[in-house]
Amino acid sequence: MKYEDMTFEEMRNDLIRTAKRGYSFPLAGALFMIVVTILAQFLEEDILKMVWLFGMGSIFPLGVLLGKMLGFDVMCKSPLGVLGGLVGGIQGLFLPVWIFAYVHNPEYLPFFIGVLGGAHFLPYFLIYRSKAYLFMAVATVIVSVIFGAIFVENSYFTTPIAIACVYFISFFWIQNENRRDHI
Numbered sequence: 001m002k003y004e005d006m007t008f009e010e011m012r013n014d015l016i017r018t019a020k021r022g023y024s025f026p027l028a029g030a031l032f033m034i035v036v037t038i039l040a041q042f043l044e045e046d047i048l049k050m051v052w053l054f055g056m057g058s059i060f061p062l063g064v065l066l067g068k069m070l071g072f073d074v075m076c077k078s079p080l081g082v083l084g085g086l087v088g089g090i091q092g093l094f095l096p097v098w099i100f101a102y103v104h105n106p107e108y109l110p111f112f113i114g115v116l117g118g119a120h121f122l123p124y125f126l127i128y129r130s131k132a133y134l135f136m137a138v139a140t141v142i143v144s145v146i147f148g149a150i151f152v153e154n155s156y157f158t159t160p161i162a163i164a165c166v167y168f169i170s171f172f173w174i175q176n177e178n179r180r181d182h183i
Contacts, residue, residue, distance in 0.1 A: 030167035110159035114144025132173035
């Protein structure tokens with residue numbers, strides 16, 4: 001495809017069609033958060049913190065795999081696809097903040113991960129022309145503040161289940177947007 005000859009809208013529509021608005025990523029995130037919620041019942045807190053810290057890196061490859069299993073390509077080579085990948089990759093730069101929280105305030109690790117992870121979804125509102133991503137960004141930050149900072153004593157259980165709910169709602173919302181737009 002000759003992207004240099006395409007308008008922004010044409011590139012965006014191509015990405016939306018090819019990547020199906022990336023709905024496999026909220027699904028991957030929700031599945032990870034469900035696993036973390038379950039593990040919170042069985043693992044020692046120190047091990048659970050490590051699962052939070054390093055397990056976040058599993059969401060992107062799981063989202064790519066789920067996309068392939070569901071029959072679409074989230075690794076689109078268009079300039080907007082590359083931009084979307086860079087936006088997702090920003091989370092890798094959050095690792096020092098997460099490690100700082102782990103070392104100095106580990107009880108707030110779900111808060112830090114939830115707020116920074118949630119905020120990174122905001123640009124997808126524009127990239128994918130999707131109100132679901134706007135909801136996901138704002139709602140993830142809100143539930144992370146409520147359950148990860150205000151009610152911090154249970155944050156390793158309540159924060160991931162709240163985030164999983166937001167991600168599942170977003171997953172179904174994005175699918176509805178895709179159906180509405182015949183994608």
